[in-house]
Amino acid sequence: MTTKKRIVFIGAAGDMCRVAIERFAEAADGDWKLELYDIRPDALDALVASLPAGSASSGSFDLFDGVALRAAIDGAALVVLGAGPYIRTAEPVMEACIEKGVPYLDLDDDEASTRAAMELDAEAKAAGVPIFVGCGASPGLTNVMAADAARDMDTVDRIDVCWATGDEGPVAFGRAVLDHAIRGFAGPCQTWENGRAVTHRTFVESDVFDLGGSFGSAYRLYECAHPEAVTMPRRWPGADRIRVLGALDPAPVSGVMRGVAVAVEEGRISMDQAIDFVNDVITDKPGSPKVWRYALAGLWGSIRRGEIAVGEVLRYFAAAARKKHPDFRGINYVRVTGKRGGQRVVSVRRVPVSGPGTPWTSMAAGTGSATAAFMVLAVDELGDLAGVLAPEDWANPERFYAALARTGRASSLDEVVEAVKA
Numbered sequence: 001m002t003t004k005k006r007i008v009f010i011g012a013a014g015d016m017c018r019v020a021i022e023r024f025a026e027a028a029d030g031d032w033k034l035e036l037y038d039i040r041p042d043a044l045d046a047l048v049a050s051l052p053a054g055s056a057s058s059g060s061f062d063l064f065d066g067v068a069l070r071a072a073i074d075g076a077a078l079v080v081l082g083a084g085p086y087i088r089t090a091e092p093v094m095e096a097c098i099e100k101g102v103p104y105l106d107l108d109d110d111e112a113s114t115r116a117a118m119e120l121d122a123e124a125k126a127a128g129v130p131i132f133v134g135c136g137a138s139p140g141l142t143n144v145m146a147a148d149a150a151r152d153m154d155t156v157d158r159i160d161v162c163w164a165t166g167d168e169g170p171v172a173f174g175r176a177v178l179d180h181a182i183r184g185f186a187g188p189c190q191t192w193e194n195g196r197a198v199t200h201r202t203f204v205e206s207d208v209f210d211l212g213g214s215f216g217s218a219y220r221l222y223e224c225a226h227p228e229a230v231t232m233p234r235r236w237p238g239a240d241r242i243r244v245l246g247a248l249d250p251a252p253v254s255g256v257m258r259g260v261a262v263a264v265e266e267g268r269i270s271m272d273q274a275i276d277f278v279n280d281v282i283t284d285k286p287g288s289p290k291v292w293r294y295a296l297a298g299l300w301g302s303i304r305r306g307e308i309a310v311g312e313v314l315r316y317f318a319a320a321a322r323k324k325h326p327d328f329r330g331i332n333y334v335r336v337t338g339k340r341g342g343q344r345v346v347s348v349r350r351v352p353v354s355g356p357g358t359p360w361t362s363m364a365a366g367t368g369s370a371t372a373a374f375m376v377l378a379v380d381e382l383g384d385l386a387g388v389l390a391p392e393d394w395a396n397p398e399r400f401y402a403a404l405a406r407t408g409r410a411s412s413l414d415e416v417v418e419a420v421k422a
Contacts, residue, residue: 004031004032004033005030005031005032005033005077005379006032006033006034006035006075006076006077007024007032007033007034007035007076007077007078007079007080007375007379008035008037008072008073008076008078008079008080009021009034009035009036009037009079009080009082010037010038010063010072010079010080010081010082010083010089010093011037011038011081011082011083011084011089012036012037012038012044012047012058012082013036013038013040013043013044013047014038014082014083014084014174015174015362015364015368016082016107016136016363016364016367016368016371017080017082017107017368017371018047018364018368019364019365019367019368019369019371019372020080020082020107020367020368020369020371020372020375021034021036021047021051021056021372022047022050022051022368022372023368023369023372023373023407023408023409024372024375024376024407025051025052025055025056026406026407026409027372027373027376027403027406027407028375028376028379030379032055032077033055033056033057034051034055034056034057035056035057035059035072035076036048036056036057036058036059037058037059037060037061037072038058038060038083039060039062039083040060041058041059041060044058045058059072063083063089063092063093064092066092066096069092069093069096070096070099070100073093073096073097073100073102074100074102075100075102076102077102077103077379077382078102078103078104078105078375078378078379078382079093079097079102079103079104079105080105080106080371080375081093081104081105081106081107081108082106082107084110084176084177084180085110085113085176085179085180086106086108086109086110086113087110087112087113087116090106090108090113090116090117090133091113091116091117091120094117094120094124094131095120097129097131098120098123098124098127098129098131099127101127101128101129102129103129103130103131103132103378103382104129104130104131104132105132105133105135105371105374105375105378106132106133106134106135107134107135107136107140107367107370107371108133108134108136108139108227109134109136109138109139109180109226109227110180110227111189111190111225111226111227111229111230114133114134114139114227114230114231115190115230117131117133117388118230118231118388120388121387121388122387124386124387124388125386125387127386128386129386130378130381130382130385130386130387130389130394131387131388131389132374132378132389132391132394133227133231133388133389133390134227134228134231134390134391135370135371135374135375135378135391136367136370136371137163137332137363137366137367137370138161138163138226138228138244138246138332139226139227139228139231139390139391140367140370140371140374140391141332141351141366141370141391141400141404141417142161142163142228142332142334143228143231143232143390143391143392143395144391144392144395144397144400144401145332145334145349145350145397145417146159146161146228146232146334146336146349146392147235147391147392147395147397148349148397148417149334149335149336149347149348149349149419150236150336150338150347151397152336152338152340152345152347153336153338153339153340153345153347154338154339154340154341155238155338155339156236156238156239156336156337156338157239157240157241157337157338157339158239158240158241158242158335158336158337158338159228159232159236159239159241159242159243159334159335159336159337160207160209160243160245160334160335160336160337161226161228161229161232161242161243161244161245161334162209162211162221162244162245162246162331162332162333162334162335163221163244163245163246163247163330163331163332163333164211164215164219164221164246164247164248164249164329164330164331165246165248165249165330165363166248166249166250166326166327166328166329166330166355167249167250167253167282167325167326167328168325168328168362168363169325169328170282170283170284170323170325171282171283172279172282172283173278173279173282175275178274178275178278178279179271179275181257181278182257182260182261182264182271182274182275182278183225183261183264184202184224184225184226184246184261185202185203185224185254185257185258185260185261185262186202186203186258186261186262186264186265187201187202187225187261187265188200188201188202188225189201189202189223189224189225189226189229189244190225190229190230191223191229191241191242191243191244192229192232192233192239192241192242192243193240193241194240194241195237195238195239195240197230197233200223202222202223202224202225203222203223203224203254203258203261204222204223205222205223205243206220206221206222206223206245206307207220207221207223207245208220208221209221209245209333209335211331211333211350211353212331212350212353212420213329213331213352213353214329214353214355215249215329215331215353219247220247220251220307220308221245221246221247222245222246222247222254222258223243223244223245224244224245224246225244226244226246227390228242228244229242229243229244231390231392231393232390232392234390234393235390235392235393249326249329249330250312250316250326251302251307251308251312251316252299252302252308252312252313252316252317253316254302255298255299255300255301255302255303255307255308255313256281256295256296256298256299257278257295257298258298258301258302259294259295259296259297259298259299259301260274260277260278260291260294260295260298261274261298262294262297262298263291263294268294269290269291269294273288273290273291274291276288277291277292277295281320284320284323299313327355327356328354328355328356328361328362329353329354329355330353330354330355330360330363330366331350331351331352331353331354332350332351332366333348333349333350333351334348334349334350335347335348336348347419348419348420349417349418349419349420350417350418350420351366351416351417351418352414352415352418354366358415359408359409359410359415359416360408365408366408369404369407369408369409370404370407370408372403372407373400373403373404373406373407373408374391374395374400374403376403376406376407377395377396377399377400377403381394401413401416401417404416404417
């Protein structure tokens with residue numbers, strides 16, 4: 001009798017992790033048993049019922065209970081961490097996986113926890129355990145796109161990693177998700193300049209990019225704290241610049257979030273007040289007048305700096321007054337600049353603009369599909385890798401794109417990633 005190989009998911013009820021579970025179950029070869037754990041085990045009942053009979057089970061434990069954690073992961077073929085915030089959850093799970101000799105994978109998009117993970121590299125290598133970090137859309141897919149584009153040149157001088165994600169309708173976000181997002185709009189961020197790590201202020205530096213599609217040829221994005229600028233210098237230490245830029249769509253939302261985040265950073269409002277405000281606005285409620293004061297200050301700053309036009313802001317508020325949400329759209333875009341044969345080369349990879357009628361109908365769909373694709377690759381390569389590994393360290397672009405086409409339910413590779421003339 002063949003014993004099924006176990007994959008343990010921690011934080012399985014989260015939107016992104018649920019998609020990853022569903023898509024992996026569809027795409028993976030082999031005989032797998034999926035063990036799904038969450039602090040809300042009842043939230044997993046429908047997911048378990050939707051998967052092939054006998055392929056999944058659900059349960060609950062406290063991941064900060066070292067004994068319970070180690071009992072749950074012991075003997076697993078892979079542990080997937082979907083529970084945030086990663087600055088609190090990742091290290092205890094990684095340490096338990098290293099101790100138990102169990103491969104680990106996450107979709108962490110937090111800069112600080114990624115730096116902490118890299119400190120475990122020597123320990124993971126000594127134990128012969130692969131620790132796959134940042135296996136989502138950004139980071140994750142963006143890292144693979146960078147590695148793909150970098151093959152077009154002899155030396156890499158600059159990497160610009162870009163993301164934009166849009167309105168998903170009147171649906172509240174989880175508090176951990178918004179905590180992470182709000183912290184990402186203010187405070188320090190790491191970037192790579194002239195061969196060394198330096199610190200900038202998040203959402204201060206901005207630039208425009210030809211993202212294509214409905215985003216157009218001059219869409220403004222803002223430098224932000226993200227893991228790509230932490231992990232990529234290991235692969236391309238000689239680069240002059242590696243940075244990550246992002247934005248929320250429609251454009252006025254970035255200004256609103258910036259104002260709220262600065263108010264939290266300066267202690268003018270609490271994180272709970274900020275989260276409640278953002279979820280109120282998303283779900284078409286008025287939102288706290290106190291917090292609106294800071295949100296409007298952030299929006300006015302965007303106008304004053306010429307980053308956004310007054311007309312666009314007025315259209316945004318007119319739509320909000322009618323409780324009208326735009327169609328979701330999002331994109332991942334990577335531009336790599338370098339030299340080949342002594343000549344300057346620019347190579348771009350991008351995901352076609354997502355939204356209704358595409359494989360990527362939400363941020364969760366894009367990130368979860370990418371995580372599932374990384375899992376498909378990882379389970380085939382577990383015996384060959386060890387250490388703390390970002391996607392650019394181990395994921396073959398062609399194999400990853402093929403897996404992503406399956407997990408993303410795409411009809412062709414062209415719906416996954418495009419190579420674009422810069």
